[in-house]
Amino acid sequence: RILDGVIEMIYALDKIAPGTANDDTLLYGVEVKFYNMDVEVDENLETKYKGLYIIGDGSGVTHSLSHASASGVYVAERIIEERS
Structure with a gap:
């Protein structure tokens, strides 16, 4: 196949x-690549465990290197906002 x-x-x-x-x-x-969302995350890529984020290819929601790296930037910005 x-x-x-x-x-x-x-x-x-x-x-x-x-x-x-x-x-x-x-x-x-x-x-x-086969994409399968096994990990449940919210709109900020945070798991049900507070402070645990799944980013990049491990999240199952990114489909390219640029998208994977952008997810890291996105989560970093959310963490900074949360702690400010």
Whole structure:
């Protein structure tokens, strides 16, 4: 199933970047992400345990590096507001 998805992606990419799907194409470090929200958090990414926040990829709500890092900034700002 996963390999079929990778092959499909290569052919789709070949339409945008012709030449991608050829015998000389080498793939390495393929990253596959499956998202599943296992940890319950509120709108501030805080768990039911006061002061325990789940940020970044561990939260299950971010889908990119920039989104993951932004969640850290967001939570830091909420903590600063709370303690001010």
